[in-house]
Amino acid sequence: MTIAVIPAYNEVTRIGAVVRDAQKFVDTVIVVDDGSGDGTAEAALKAGAHVVRHAENCGPGAATMTGIEAARRMGAEIVVTLDADEQHDPKDIPAMTGSLTAGNADVVFANRFGGGNTIPFVRRIFNAIGNMVTLFATGMWVSDSQCGYKAFGPKAMRELQLKMSGFEFCTEIVREAAHHRWRIVQVPVKVIYSEYTLAKGQSFANGMRTAFKILLRSFLR
Amino acid sequence: MILTPYQIVVPLVSALLVFYAWSLWMRQKKTMWETMLWTVFWGLIAVISLYPSLLSYIALVTGIKSEVNAIAVISIGILFFAVFYLIIRIEEMEQRITRVVRKVALKEAGLDREERDK
Numbered sequence: 001m002t003i004a005v006i007p008a009y010n011e012v013t014r015i016g017a018v019v020r021d022a023q024k025f026v027d028t029v030i031v032v033d034d035g036s037g038d039g040t041a042e043a044a045l046k047a048g049a050h051v052v053r054h055a056e057n058c059g060p061g062a063a064t065m066t067g068i069e070a071a072r073r074m075g076a077e078i079v080v081t082l083d084a085d086e087q088h089d090p091k092d093i094p095a096m097t098g099s100l101t102a103g104n105a106d107v108v109f110a111n112r113f114g115g116g117n118t119i120p121f122v123r124r125i126f127n128a129i130g131n132m133v134t135l136f137a138t139g140m141w142v143s144d145s146q147c148g149y150k151a152f153g154p155k156a157m158r159e160l161q162l163k164m165s166g167f168e169f170c171t172e173i174v175r176e177a178a179h180h181r182w183r184i185v186q187v188p189v190k191v192i193y194s195e196y197t198l199a200k201g202q203s204f205a206n207g208m209r210t211a212f213k214i215l216l217r218s219f220l221r
Numbered sequence: 222m223i224l225t226p227y228q229i230v231v232p233l234v235s236a237l238l239v240f241y242a243w244s245l246w247m248r249q250k251k252t253m254w255e256t257m258l259w260t261v262f263w264g265l266i267a268v269i270s271l272y273p274s275l276l277s278y279i280a281l282v283t284g285i286k287s288e289v290n291a292i293a294v295i296s297i298g299i300l301f302f303a304v305f306y307l308i309i310r311i312e313e314m315e316q317r318i319t320r321v322v323r324k325v326a327l328k329e330a331g332l333d334r335e336e337r338d339k
Contacts, residue, residue, distance in 0.1 A: 032326070052330040054322050062319045066326055073332045139254030165319050179252045216308065 002026045002097060003076040005067030007060050007148075008084035009034040012043050014196075015084050019047035025093035026080060030070050034063040040084075050074075060148065061169025065162040072157060080151045085196065088149045092189040099185040100153040106182035107156045107173070109142055110149035114188025123193070130171070133211045138175045143186055146170045156182050167210045224271075231270035235263040 004026040008015050015031060022029050031044035035057035044051050052070050054063060064081055071079045078100050082088040092110065099105035112119060113127070130146040150173065152160060159180045164172045177184055242259040245251040251259070269275055327333055 050330070052326045052332070054326050056318075056322050058319045058322050062323060066323045069323070070327060070330065070332050073327070137254075138252070163316060165315065175252065178254065179249075216312075 001028070001074075001076050002078040002080065002093075003071040003074060004029045004090075004093070005032065005064065005071055005079055005081045006030070006044075006049070006084050007032045007034055007063030007067060007081070008036065008040050008044065009057060009060075009063070010036045010038045010040060011084040012036070012038040012040050014086050015040050015049075016043045016047040018082070018084055018086055018090070019044055019049045021090040022080075022082065022093070023048060025090050028074065028076075030067050030074075031084070032063040032067040032070070034058060034060070059165035059169075060167060061162055061172070062165040064148075064169055065160075068152070068157065068160060068162075076157065077154050078151060079157055081148060083148045086194075087192055089190045089192065092149070092187070093151075095187050095189070096149070096151040099187075100151055103153075104183065105185040106153045106180075107177055107184055108151040109144060109184065109186045110147045110189040111144040111186045112147055112189060112191040113144055114186065115190060117191045118193070119191065120193065129211070133214055134171045134174050137171055137214050138178050140174050140178045142174050142184070145174050149189060156180070164213065166213065168213045171214045228270055232267040235267035235270075238263050 002025075004022040006015070006018060006022065006029065008031055011018075019029050019031060029049040031041070031049040031051050033041035033044065033051055033053045035054045041051045041053050050070070052066055054066065067081070068079055078097055080093055080096055082090065082093075088110070096108050096110065099108055113124070127144065127146055131142065131144075134145040135141050146167070148170065156177075159182075160173070160176055162169050162172055162176075176182070239260050242251060242256050242263075246253060246256040324333075
């Protein structure tokens, strides 16, 4: 069984469409409402998703881990995580899960820079910094380490244990991959940048805080 | 070479922390990369404490030479570790709250079966 996990925070205008699109490619969709105050959970339920609600906003890392835990308990063999803001195209799900079903990989990272996407220059810089911090903290190079679009096979699902609550979780997943020696595959995907997704993205200050937390955690662990 | 108490204690503490890091690696709680970073960091601290002359160029630049300045530097070091400790505690508390929120969320979604079975 393949389950899509969508962490969502105040995405009432987008979540319904994302759930409906994802349902075409997976068996079940789980939306983790991360303490939204705008009816995100109701919209996801209406679209046919299983909804797990955080009473408080804990961050995308915590919401992703809750979703993965829920998927484990529902008997998932493969889990795909994607953003709730329509940035990721669910049509890429078959390409993401292909290596997992063939048994050639344990985790699949999407690569927004591998295709013909038009990505704003500032975003490219932020991602390059994120990749460098990830390389320093984990010793592993991933072309698009900060992308939320990922797929986990049975081994990775069993062993994954995220402790970081915020955006640092992307780096923590790379760290888990290095730690458990998962087989990694990177797949080029389509990315849709709109004014909405750009406005919801991380600010420079947020990025710096994330980088600080990653380095601190990797040092103190 | 006559060693001061400081030059004995700091390398010993550094060695202890390096040993602790490798024991965490043995128990698979740290990755090899993190253990190496930890080893390099504490190795540098130990080397600097044994051969403080290595930092003489910093002393030249900053002018940390008198005893009063040394006290100020040590105080800053103590404050640095206090802040470090507080950050760790806050991180731990944040993680505990997150764990509680996640447990409640799964329970309310009817997915706490695994916990009930344990």
